[in-house]
Amino acid sequence: xxxxxxxxxxxxxxxxxxxxxxxxxxxxxxxxxxxxxxxxxxxxxxxxxxxxxxxxxxxxxxxxxxxxxxxxxxxxxxxxxxxxxxxxxxxxxxxxxxxxxxxxxxxxxxxxxxxxxxxxxxxxxxxxxxxxxxxxxxxxxxxxxxxxxxxxxxxxxxxxxxxxxxxxxxxxxxxxxxxxxxxxxxxxxxxxxxxxxxxxxxxxxxxxxxxxxxxxxxxxxxxxxxxxxxxxxxxxxxxxxxxxxxxxxxxxxxxxxxxxxxxxxxxxxxxxxxxxxxxxxxxxxxxxxxxxxxxxxxxxxxxxxxxxxxxxxxxxxxxxxxxxxxxxxxxxxxxxxxxxxxxxxxxxxxxxxxxxxxxxxxxxxxxxxxxxxxxxxxxxxxxxxxxxxxxxxxxxxxxxxxxxxxxxxxxxxxxxxxxxxxxxxxxxxxxxxx
RNA sequence: GACCCCGUCGUCUAGCCUGGUCCAGGACAAGAGCUUUUCAAGCUCUCGACACGGGUUCAAAUCCCGUCGGGGUCACCA
Numbered sequence: 279x280x281x282x283x284x285x286x287x288x289x290x291x292x293x294x295x296x297x298x299x300x301x302x303x304x305x306x307x308x309x310x311x312x313x314x315x316x317x318x319x320x321x322x323x324x325x326x327x328x329x330x331x332x333x334x335x336x337x338x339x340x341x342x343x344x345x346x347x348x349x350x351x352x353x354x355x356x357x358x359x360x361x362x363x364x365x366x367x368x369x370x371x372x373x374x375x376x377x378x379x380x381x382x383x384x385x386x387x388x389x390x391x392x393x394x395x396x397x398x399x400x401x402x403x404x405x406x407x408x409x410x411x412x413x414x415x416x417x418x419x420x421x422x423x424x425x426x427x428x429x430x431x432x433x434x435x436x437x438x439x440x441x442x443x444x445x446x447x448x449x450x451x452x453x454x455x456x457x458x459x460x461x462x463x464x465x466x467x468x469x470x471x472x473x474x475x476x477x478x479x480x481x482x483x484x485x486x487x488x489x490x491x492x493x494x495x496x497x498x499x500x501x502x503x504x505x506x507x508x509x510x511x512x513x514x515x516x517x518x519x520x521x522x523x524x525x526x527x528x529x530x531x532x533x534x535x536x537x538x539x540x541x542x543x544x545x546x547x548x549x550x551x552x553x554x555x556x557x558x559x560x561x562x563x564x565x566x567x568x569x570x571x572x573x574x575x576x577x578x579x580x581x582x583x584x585x586x587x588x589x590x591x592x593x594x595x596x597x598x599x600x601x602x603x604x605x606x607x608x609x610x611x612x613x614x615x616x617x618x619x620x621x622x623x624x625x626x627x628x629x630x631x632x633x634x635x636x637x638x639x640x641x642x643x644x645x646x647x648x649x650x651x652x653x654x655x656x657x658x659x660x661x662x663x664x665x666x667x668x669x670x671x672x673x674x675x676x677x678x679x680x681x682x683x684x685x686x687x688x689x690x691x692x693x694x695x696x697x698x699x700x701x702x703x704x705x706x707x708x709x710x711x712x
Numbered sequence: 713g714a715c716c717c718c719g720u721c722g723u724c725u726a727g728c729c730u731g732g733u734c735c736a737g738g739a740c741a742a743g744a745g746c747u748u749u750u751c752a753a754g755c756u757c758u759c760g761a762c763a764c765g766g767g768u769u770c771a772a773a774u775c776c777c778g779u780c781g782g783g784g785u786c787a788c789c790a
Binding site: 287405469471472474506510513545547549607672682688 | 714715716717718719723724725726737738739740741748749750751752753754782783784785786787788789790
């Protein structure tokens with residue numbers, strides 16, 4: 279049985295890099311019908327915070343990476359001590375008192391030898407352990423160091439494949455030595471390339487948001503984010519890019535992961551996000567959107583017209599890159615006081631269109647039916663009578679109704695805005711009626 | 713600095729293991745155009761890469777060596 283683990287340290291939020299590591303572990307477990315284990319590495323009591331544990335767990339759940347088992351290293355200090363003393367008794371480790379520290383640390387005598395690590399992604403990697411100094415196993419305060427706790431736990435939890443970031447390659451020989459010293463079998467290793475920021479170097483806060491919760495707040499759908507992460511250092515093949523997670527599970531194999539580090543590209547994430555949004559079930563989108571609309575006070579806690587909003591969602595759906603885009607772009611359907619962008623007003627409403635607007639209102643009043651098609655017919659008639667280009671009137675009307683120069687087709691906008699609100703907003707620009 | 717990893721369009725990648733079908737394919741971005749209504753949707757087109765040098769071979773993006781470049785690690789942090 280394949281057993282993999284994701285082992286975050288709760289000293290910060292779950293970030294993009296960690297999420298990608300979690301994803302590949304989770305995928306591999308699901309692909310091989312194995313177990314995905316979560317291990318919270320909270321041995322550093324000063325830097326570890328309960329709020330981060332919760333944040334990490336929430337983010338993983340949101341992304342859909344369900345775990346089969348969970349462990350906390352802070353509850354396993356006895357086990358680490360037991361093994362450290364075993365090495366001490368066998369003469370493979372020694373105790374030492376550091377200057378300025380009270381207790382004694384237990385330190386591993388690193389054997390000098392050449393050691394070869396087999397990596398599922400990179401092949402064999404050789405190290406000369408003569409270059410590695412003796413490693414602290416248990417610190418003077420009685421807590422274990424990362425490399426030691428990691429080895430003891432991976433063995434105890436029967437981890438078969440250690441899939442982790444590239445930055446752990448140099449930890450691997452140290453850990454391999456510990457496996458040997460403790461008489462444990464060495465697991466398989468797969469080191470994932472790191473995700474880089476646009477300016478090179480590790481992805482950091484300077485290059486943009488790194489916390490998964492931030493992406494959630496920005497209005498990305500979890501499956502879209504996961505899909506994008508999947509494409510960083512791995513490709514499903516056959517030029518497929520937008521892929522269902524269940525399909526990915528069937529195709530995924532760690533050994534096919536790239537060796538080259540990938541740069542995080544927000545533009546591509548946005549494109550993927552749009553692909554998911556436009557194909558999403560409008561009902562489900564509506565459910566995600568309602569809380570955002572309520573937060574903006576665009577609708578009340580209840581008593582809103584659900585079907586109406588659903589139609590608006592469908593109107594904008596194909597254009598959205600984030601859930602929030604709907605809130606920003608469809609605002610004119612919800613507010614009383616229309617906010618008109620100064621640039622838009624300057625561009626399309628600088629000249630007096632009182633006559634045109636008045637005539638258009640008359641057309642709307644004379645319409646037999648107030649539906650999208652009839653509105654367009656009425657408009658086309660007017661334009662013909664006035665002998666002007668459609669766009670000479672379409673753009674000013676759009677700005678007067680929506681406050682924006684961009685948006686869905688004008689006749690749909692008018693239809694969903696309704697006759698009364700359309701007339702009211704147009705009247706605002708008719709001299710003598712303000 | 714030492715050690716380790718990596719090097720195909722600006723970015724993500726296919727191809728590399730099993731040399732020829734690759735004057736290198738796809739996607740994002742960018743640019744141009746179409747959609748007698750915008751674009752932030754759709755369609756069409758364009759631009760654009762095997763880091764460099766040597767070697768092996770009839771033949772190299774693919775194999776070997778070197779150089780250069782990028783990254784990572786060198787804690788009683790994880």
